[in-house]
Amino acid sequence: DAMVIQNPRYQVTQFGKPVTLSCSQTLNHNVMYWYQQKSSQAPKLLFHYYDKDFNNEADTPDNFQSRRPNTSFCFLDIRSPGLGDAAMYLCATSKLSGEGYTDTQYFGPGTRLTVL
């Protein structure tokens, strides 16, 4: 089945220790998104890629970076995690349609990050 996969599902890191979360997809979608969701809140978009074009949200901290080496994979790097970065991180994908606008976003299962 075509799907969005996130690894690991649970990640524990120490304060200030860099961490990388990964997302892969078999949907062959050209748009990939990273969201942060804190407890009892709505998901918040951090950034997204149209193919290799990176689009950062204005309020995304510099501490968060992303890489997309190919269509299938996208990584979220947190350079120096703080206690406030503990959250669920959700990856999503969508298809840029022929009409020029994106289709439905499909989400992965998320990675729950704990910062000690």
Place this chain on the structure above:
Amino acid sequence: AQKVTQAQTEISVVEKEDVTLDCVYETRDTTYYLFWYKQPPSGELVFLIRRNSFDEQNEISGRYSWNFQKSTSSFNFTITASQVVDSAVYFCALSEPYNTDKLIFGTGTRLQVFP
């Protein structure tokens, strides 16, 4: 500015009751999309429905139904004969193609269905 309001923070029902989750949106664009997602305790956001602004026809899918009314800027979701497996947080969202492609989420409604 775009905004999605889900006024119901939490709803509790007993199995087999019908329940309606409210969603009110604000947008200045004439072309937009509305979505409902379900987030069970496992955390994954599960897509339920997508509706474009030009299609006000209501939709039914099994026990789920959606009522889209542009006149009141509402896109409400009804679960008929609720089941324990329906327990989750439900998010309503808005996107504006040709603009940001960003999903604007409401704050979510937590539905608890008791046996």
